[in-house]
Amino acid sequence: MKKLLPIVALSMFSLGIANAQEEKIDVETTKKIRQEGLQNSKVMDIAFHLTDVNGPRLQGSPGYMKAANYAKGKLSEWGLEDAKLEAWGDFGKGWELNKSYVAMTAPYYRPLIAYPKTWTAGTKGKLKSAEILLIDETDTLGLENYRGKLKDKVILLYKNDKIQPSFKPDASRYTDEELEKMATATPTTTTAPDTAFRSMMQAMRRTNMLSTKTKDMAKKEGALALLSMSARGKDGTLFVSSGGSYKATDPEGLLDIMLAAEDYLSLCRLTKAGIPVKLELDVKTKFYTEDLKGYNVLAEIKGTDPKLKEEVVMLGAHLDSWQSSTGATDNAAGSAVMLEAVRILKTLGVQPRRTIRIALWSGEEQGLFGSRNYVKNHLADPKDAKKSNAEGEKVAAYFNVDNGTGKIRGIYLQGNEACRPIFTKWFEPFNDLGAKTVTIRNTGGTDHLSFVGVGIPGFQFIQDEIEYNTRTHHTNMDSYDHLQPEDLKQAATIVASFVYNAAMRDEKLPRKK
Structure with missing residues (x-):
């Protein structure tokens, strides 16, 4: 078997060269796409409306629906x-x-x-x-020492x-x-486990266990809020996301407030030293239960080839965001x-052979819900x-x-080697x-996995991380201020070209065996 491998490898390499040479590109249309995308771009105006004008786009919130209707209208x-x-199923509150x-x-x-x-x-x-109550314990057993002391306190x-x-730049x-x-990686290329990262994750899990136990007891005893870092x-900079359950049947969670690390650690030092610390809080939140469904945004450029118009080339990104800012790089940019x-x-009036379908997904932040349910509802074999x-x-x-906002530098094949010469061209x-x-x-971690999971060729582009x-x-x-206009123009231009090329090929893109 080993003696055959060089021959097989040579055959695949030769086939790759042949495919690259045979792959056709509409040079004139590509030039027009470059001109329109780089010189007449509207990408930053679209991003402005999705961020500054719209606000946060949390799944199930009025902000998400406002953004979805804006996109549909455009x-x-x-x-x-x-x-x-299009509703993809029940989500929650x-x-x-x-x-x-x-x-x-x-x-x-x-x-x-601070941000709730x-x-x-x-x-x-x-x-x-309210006064702050410091819980200075390393395991959940010590929580019993605080039972009966949490009412009206901030924990x-x-x-x-x-x-x-x-010592390194934020942006790169x-x-x-x-x-x-x-580019030269192989399917067997592995990365050694990051011991420091693994230790950090273990410490986070221990902290989360303590936080959950504390939160449960604090809510039962009538605490006002819990502080997090x-x-x-x-x-x-606050990395802040979920603190409670969105399930329709679950009760409202205890107010959980993320503090900047500098503020949180200052409060810890003060209370540890025995200095009484008081806080003032005025936080108003609202839950929405009238419509528990999640919605994706869909639209099409119809195919024109009698034989191929029923086939579809899809492009997409998730529209939902978290709540502490306007979700510019994650993922108004995409x-x-x-x-x-x-x-x-x-704008160019192209006549694609295949239908081109855009999808903006919801519920991505909670688990790729929008794309996974779209695939389940439309594209997956029920058996x-x-x-x-x-x-x-x-x-x-x-x-x-x-x-994020970084320009496209390439594409991940997801193990689909047969697409390499095509994408290279x-x-x-x-x-x-x-x-x-x-x-x-x-x-x-992105919505292309929903398609890859049922054997459909799905791809995420390689982007510069910038400050992501x-x-x-x-x-x-x-x-919005962290978006890079020239990068987004470049990205949109390349995506338009890739989608057009995929829609015009004689054959669909090869599927991974």
Whole structure:
């Protein structure tokens, strides 16, 4: 068997060269796409409306529905057909923050950088003054020492973390060496476990267990709120998301407030030293239970080829966000790129052979709910959840953008080696814009996985991280001002070209065996 491997490898390599040479690109249309996407872009105006104008887009909230209807309206305005909001199933309660004020009033006055977590209760419409109760325990057994002492208190779990200075820049782009390593990766390439990361995750799990036990006891005893601190936030940046349950049958969760690390640790030092600390809180939240369903936004550019128009090329991004900012890099950026990509194609009046379908997903942040349920409802074989049905077999490809504001540098093959020469050829007109890397590697955490899971070719583009993991992803800093206009223009242009190429090929993209 081993003696045959070099021959097989040589045959695959030769086939790859042949495919690359045979792959056809409409040069004139590609030039027009570049011109429209780079010189007449509307991507930042779309992003502005999804962020500054709209506000947060938490799943099930009025903000999400407002953004979804904006997107639907623009798609219809540009001439796409069947623009609609499609229910994918039951989600649960919506939630919205209407007011938030948190300050320390003793031993002196200081406003605190704070943000309530989603799906937690407020202070019932009143300004509350409360003392902090420090719980200084390392395991849940010690909680019994505080039983009967939590009523009307704000609970603080003691931490003595040290904030480390940053010796690396918040923002970065992939280096040529990093991209080359990705391009030459093999399916067997592995990364050694990150011991530090593993230790951090274990510590977070222990903390979360204590926090959950404390929260349950605090709610039963009538505590006012629980304070939290993000394990990786500093410099006033809060990594804040969920604090309560969105299930329709679950009660409102105890008010859980994320504090900036600097404020949280200051409160810990003061209370640990025996200095009485008081807070003022006025937090108003609202739950929505009238409509428990989740909705995706869908629209199409109809195919024109009599034989191929029933086949579909899909592009998508998730529209929902968390609540502490306007969700610019996660993921108004991706949604704006996809909206701009179809605007480019409609503006140019292209006549795709296959139908092009855009989808903006909801419920991604809670578990890829929008895309997974779309696939389940439309594309998956009910007898075998890992295979596509007849409708799913007609999906030629799915392309996704969900890694921030950075420009596209390449694409993840998700193990689908047969697509390498095709995508390499498609990237050639954009090599001068920094996009050419095609890697066999998989990437996770985004909606393309819903399609890959049933055998449909699904792909996420490689993007420069910029400040994604250090500053904007799920934080109170994820605002319009952190978007990079030239990067988003480049991304939308490349997506438009990829989608057009996929819609015009004689054959669908090859599927991974």
